[in-house]
Amino acid sequence: MTMALVGGRRRTFAALLLGLATACTTSTTHTVAAPEFAPLRAAGLRVAVLPFTVSAPEDGFLSAALAPVAQVLALEAGGPDLMRARLGDRLRGDLVKWLQRGDLRLVDPWHSDTALGHAGWSPQAMQDRTRAAEAARLLQVDAILYGDVTRWNRDWYVVQSTVAVAVAIELRHQDGRVLFTADRLERIGSGVTGGPTGYVSALTEPIAGLKASHLEGLTRAVARGLAMDLGADGSDGDARRHALAPHLSVVAPAFPHAGALRAGDRLEVTAIGTPDCEVRFDLGRLLVGVPMAQVAVDASGRSARATYRGYYVVPAAGRALDLPLSCTIRPHTGVGNGERLVWLGTVPWAPQAP
Amino acid sequence: MSARRTVGPLPLAALFAAAACNSLSHQVAGPAPARVALLPFAGTLAPADRDLARELLAFRLRERGYLVQDTAATDRLLSESGWLTDAATFAPAAVPTATACTRLQVDACIVGTSFDRLQSNLVLWRRHALDASLALQRADGSPFWRANGRRTAHGGLVLQSGQLLRELQQQLDHGSPMQTLALLDDLIDAIAATVPSRSAAAAADATAATPPLLATAVPMPPHTTVSVDAPPTATVWLDLPGERAVPMASVGGGFAVTRDTPGAGPASVHARLPFAGAAAALATAPVVRR
Numbered sequence: 001m002t003m004a005l006v007g008g009r010r011r012t013f014a015a016l017l018l019g020l021a022t023a024c025t026t027s028t029t030h031t032v033a034a035p036e037f038a039p040l041r042a043a044g045l046r047v048a049v050l051p052f053t054v055s056a057p058e059d060g061f062l063s064a065a066l067a068p069v070a071q072v073l074a075l076e077a078g079g080p081d082l083m084r085a086r087l088g089d090r091l092r093g094d095l096v097k098w099l100q101r102g103d104l105r106l107v108d109p110w111h112s113d114t115a116l117g118h119a120g121w122s123p124q125a126m127q128d129r130t131r132a133a134e135a136a137r138l139l140q141v142d143a144i145l146y147g148d149v150t151r152w153n154r155d156w157y158v159v160q161s162t163v164a165v166a167v168a169i170e171l172r173h174q175d176g177r178v179l180f181t182a183d184r185l186e187r188i189g190s191g192v193t194g195g196p197t198g199y200v201s202a203l204t205e206p207i208a209g210l211k212a213s214h215l216e217g218l219t220r221a222v223a224r225g226l227a228m229d230l231g232a233d234g235s236d237g238d239a240r241r242h243a244l245a246p247h248l249s250v251v252a253p254a255f256p257h258a259g260a261l262r263a264g265d266r267l268e269v270t271a272i273g274t275p276d277c278e279v280r281f282d283l284g285r286l287l288v289g290v291p292m293a294q295v296a297v298d299a300s301g302r303s304a305r306a307t308y309r310g311y312y313v314v315p316a317a318g319r320a321l322d323l324p325l326s327c328t329i330r331p332h333t334g335v336g337n338g339e340r341l342v343w344l345g346t347v348p349w350a351p352q353a354p
Numbered sequence: 355m356s357a358r359r360t361v362g363p364l365p366l367a368a369l370f371a372a373a374a375c376n377s378l379s380h381q382v383a384g385p386a387p388a389r390v391a392l393l394p395f396a397g398t399l400a401p402a403d404r405d406l407a408r409e410l411l412a413f414r415l416r417e418r419g420y421l422v423q424d425t426a427a428t429d430r431l432l433s434e435s436g437w438l439t440d441a442a443t444f445a446p447a448a449v450p451t452a453t454a455c456t457r458l459q460v461d462a463c464i465v466g467t468s469f470d471r472l473q474s475n476l477v478l479w480r481r482h483a484l485d486a487s488l489a490l491q492r493a494d495g496s497p498f499w500r501a502n503g504r505r506t507a508h509g510g511l512v513l514q515s516g517q518l519l520r521e522l523q524q525q526l527d528h529g530s531p532m533q534t535l536a537l538l539d540d541l542i543d544a545i546a547a548t549v550p551s552r553s554a555a556a557a558a559d560a561t562a563a564t565p566p567l568l569a570t571a572v573p574m575p576p577h578t579t580v581s582v583d584a585p586p587t588a589t590v591w592l593d594l595p596g597e598r599a600v601p602m603a604s605v606g607g608g609f610a611v612t613r614d615t616p617g618a619g620p621a622s623v624h625a626r627l628p629f630a631g632a633a634a635a636l637a638t639a640p641v642v643r644r
Contacts, residue, residue, distance in 0.1 A: 093413050094539075097406075220539045284439055285394075285429030287601050289591075313577065313612035315603040323433070324440045346439075 027221070031182040031229050037171075040142070040179065046105045047171070048112040048139045049096050050126045052088035052147035056166075087149055091167060091223055095147065098227030112139050129172060136174035143179060145230075146170045151185065152219070163188045165218040169226055182229040186218045246274035248341040249305070251281070251327045260348040265314045267347065271327045273339075275306035278330050283347055284323035287312060292327070314349070322346035375508065380501035380548035387461035387492055388552070389629065390415065391423040393432070393454070394444040397469030399484070401442040403538060404469050407486070410542040411464070419552030423460055427589050427628040431458050434604055455493035459587050459628075462492045471534065481508040484537045488545060501548050505541035567639035569623040578615045580623065580641055583608045587628040592641075595619030 092109065099106055116126055119138055125131060132144045151166035166185040173179050250272040256265050269281045271292060279292040292310030308327075325343040392412055395404040412422045432438035435457050437449045446465045454463055465488070472483040489500035569582045582602060584590050590602040590609040594616040602609040602623070621641035 089417070093417070097409060097413060217536075217540060220543070221536065224536070224539075284433050285426075285441055286433035287603065288426065288430075289599060289601055291597050291600060293597075311614075315605045315610050315612065321433070321436050322439055 026187045027185070027225060028187075029182060029184040029225065029229055031180070033180045034178065036173075036177075037179040040173070041104070045143055046107065046141045047099075047143045047145050048107040048135070048141045049092060049099070049109055049145045049147070050112065050116075050135065051123055052092045052149060052167075053127050054088045054149040054152070056087075056149050056152040087152060087219070088147075091149055091219060092147060094220055094223035095169075095226055098224050099230065104230065107139060107141055112141075115139055129170065130176075132172035133174055133176045136172075142174055144172050144174075146172065150183070163218055165222045167222050167226060169230070171230070180230065182226055184222055184225050184229060186221045186225065188218060246277040246329045246331060246339060248273035248279070248327055248329045248339050251325065251341050251343045253325055253343065253345075253347055255347075261314045263314050263316050266311055267314065268309065268311045269325065269327070271308045271310075271329070271341070272305055273308065273329050275304050276332060277306075278332050279308040279310070279327060281310050281325060281327045283312070283325060283349060286321075286323060286349065289328075321349050323349045376503075376505055376544075378501065378503040378544050378548065380499065380545075381497070382499045382548075382550055384492075384496070384498055386420075386550050386552050387490070387498060389421045389423065389460040390462045390464055390490065391428045391455075391458045391460040392425055392464045393446050393449060393466065394429065394438065394441045395466035395469045395486075396444055396446055397467065397486070399469040399471050399538075403471075403534065404466075405441070406535070407469060407538050407542050408466070410539060411466075411488075411546055414542060414546030415464075415549060418546065418549055420549075421629040423458060423587070423628045424589060424626060427587050427626075428458060430589070430604070431587065451491045451495055452493050460493075462490050462498055465489050465491060481506055482534070482537065483508070484534070484541050486541055486545060490549070499549055501545050503541050503545045505537045505544065507537060567623060567625055567637050569639050569641045571621065571641045571643045573615055573643070574612075576615055577612050579610055579612045580621070581605075581608060581610045582623050582625070582639075584623075584625045584637075585627065588625045589628070590623060590625045592621065592623050594621050 096106060096109055113126075115138060116135065121135075126135070127146070129146050132146075135144050136142065147167055147169045149165075149167050151164050153164055164185060164187040166183065168183045169181065170178060171180040248271055250270070252270050254268040254270065255261070256267075261267060267283075269290075269292065271279055271281070273279065275294065275297045277294075279294075280289045281292060282288045282290070290310050290312050292308040294306050295309045296307040298305050298307075323346060325345070325347050326340055327343075328340045392408050392415075395408050397404060399407070408425060412425060415422045429438060429441070432449070432454070435454070437454065438444055446467060449463075449465075451463055451465070455461065466486065467489075468485060468487045470485045472481065472485070483504055483506040485502075485504045487500075487502045490498045492498055567582055567584055569580060571578050571580045580592055580602070582590055586604055586607065588609075592600045592602055592611055592613075594600065594613060595618065596616065597613070600611055600613065602611045621643075623639055623641060625637045627637075
C-alpha cells in the first residue's frame with residue numbers, strides 16, 4: 001500500500017514536472033480574424049472599448065495553503081479583493097493606452113462610458129455582447145471591443161510555482177459580426193523549470209516566483225501583447241505597412257515679417273511628402289494638430305510627392321516665445337504608421353500674456 | 355595572487371548588481387489634493403517615452419481617485435504662460451509651482467525630474483534600468499508626496515541563480531524598446547501605488563456638468579473668426595466644412611480662431627473639460643453665423 005502510494009506520488013510528481021516543463025516563461029496566443037477584418041481596418045476602423053468582465057476563477061488553493069507567507073503573496077494595492085474588482089478596469093485602460101500607440105482609431109473610454117451612461121446603460125449592459133450593434137450605433141463607431149479576464153491566478157507546487165494571466169478579447173462589427181478574437185495567456189514559472197538550480201534554494205525560488213509583482217507584470221504584459229495581436233495584421237502585413245508608411249521630406253514656415261509674430265499675423269507652413277495623406281503641424285504644445293491641405297501633387301519623378309500647406313492666424317499678442325515647429329503625416333484612413341518631422345528652428349510666437 | 359585578481363571582480367559585480375536592484379522610496383505629508391496637473395517630465399529618457407510615462411501616471415492617478423488635468427490642457431496653459439516651449443528640453447524646476455497651480459486651476463502639480471535610462475550588458479552580467487523622481491507639490495509650495503524609484507531588468511549568466519533557461523531567453527529581450535516600455539510601465543505602476551488613494555466620492559465632488567457652449571462666427575472677409583465661450587482650462591477645437599479639428603487658442607476669457615472663410619456647410623465646436631474621466635466631459639455646439 002505504501003509502495004503503491006509512493007509510486008503514485010512519483011508518477012504524479014513526474015507528470016507535474018512534465019506539465020510544468022513548458023511553463024517556465026510562456027506566452028501563448030490564439031487569434032482568429034474574419035476575412036473582412038483586414039480590409040475594414042485598412043479603411044479606417046473606429047473602435048470603442050467597453051468595460052471588461054472578469055471571469056477568472058477564484059484563487060482558493062493558494063490563499064488557503066500559503067497563508068503563512070502572506071507577506072510574499074500580498075498584493076500591492078489593498079489586498080486581492082480590491083485588486084480583483086479593479087482588474088477589469090486596469091486591463092482595459094492598459095490595453096487602450098497601448099492601442100492608442102498603434103493603428104486603430106480608438107474612442108476614449110471616458111467618452112464611450114459617458115455617452116452610454118447618459119443613454120441609461122448600466123455597466124452590465126455595456127458588457128453585454130449581444131448589444132454590440134446598439135452600442136456601436138449610439139457611439140457612432142464601426143466596431144466594439146469586448147474583453148474578459150479569464151485567468152489571473154497563481155499556483156504553487158513546492159518546487160515550482162506559476163503565475164498566469166489570460167485575457168480574451170472580441171471585436172464585433174456594428175452589424176454584430178465577430179471580426180476578431182484573441183485569447184492571450186502570459187505565464188511565469190519559477191523553480192525547477194527555470195533550469196538547474198544554483199545557489200538560490202530550490203524551495204525559495206518558487207515562493208519568490210509568487211510575488212505579486214509577477215502577477216502585476218504579467219497583467220501589463222497581456223495588455224501589451226493583446227495590443228500587438230490586434231494591431232498587427234499578420235506576417236507580411238507589418239512589412240507592407242512599413243513600406244507604405246507616408247513620408248515627409250520638407251517642412252518650412254513662412255513668416256510675414258522679421259521678429260516676433262503679432263496679433264493678426266498669418267503663419268504659413270509648407271510641407272512636402274507622400275500624397276493623399278493627413279498632415280498637421282504643431283507649434284510646441286501650444287497649438288497641436290493644425291490641419292494642412294494638399295495643394296499640389298508632383299508625379300513626374302520616381303515617386304509622387306505632394307505639397308501641403310497650412311496656416312494659423314495669431315490670435316493675440318503678448319510676450320514672445322520661441323516654439324518648435326513640427327509636422328506629422330498619417331494615412332488618411334488613420335491606419336498605418338505616421339512620421340513626424342521637426343523643423344530646425346523656432347517660431348517666434350507671441351502668446352497671450354498670462 | 356593572480357587567482358584573487360581573476361575572481362575578485364565577480365563578487366564585486368554581484369554586490370553592485372544587488373545594490374542596483376529595484377528600489378522605491380516615498381514620503382507623504384498632509385491631506386491629499388483633489389485636482390492635480392502633471393507637468394511634462396524631464397530627463398534623458400526619449401521624449402516619447404517620457405510622454406508615455408506621463409500618460410500612464412495620469413491614468414493610474416485617476417484610478418486612485420484624483421482629478422487629473424488633461425495633459426493637453428496642461429501643456430497649452432504652460433505654453434501660454436511661457437513656461438513650456440520645447441517639451442524635449444522642459445525644465446520643471448524653472449516653473450514657479452504656486453503661480454503654475456493658479457494658472458492651471460489645480461491644487462497641486464506633479465513634477466517629474468530625472469527620468470533616466472541606464473543600460474549595460476556584459477553577458478555574464480547585464481542591467482537595464484530606469485530611474486525616476488517625482489513630487490506632488492501643493493500650490494503653497496509644500497510637498498504632499500515625493501517618490502524616487504528605479505526599475506531594473508538585471509541578470510546575466512552569473513547572477514541568475516541557476517535559472518539558465520530563463521536567462522538565455524531574457525538575453526534576447528535585453529535593452530529592446532519593448533523591455534524599456536515594460537520597465538517604464540512597471541516603474542510608473544510602482545510609483546503610483548505609493549500615492550495615497552482618495553475616495554471615489556471625493557473625486558466625484560468636482561465632476562461638474564459641462565457648461566453649455568456658445569460659439570459665434572464673425573465674417574471679416576476674406577477671413578472668419580469663430581469665438582467660443584468655454585472655461586479657460588478646456589481643450590477646444592473647431593470643425594469646418596473641409597477642415598476637421600482645428601485647435602482653438604485661448605483669447606481673453608474664451609477661445610478663438612481665425613480661418614479663411616469656409617464654404618457652405620455645418621460648422622461646430624467641441625470642448626473637452628480638463629479633468630477627463632469626469633461625467634459629461636465633452637460638449638459640442640453648432641457655430642452660429644452672424
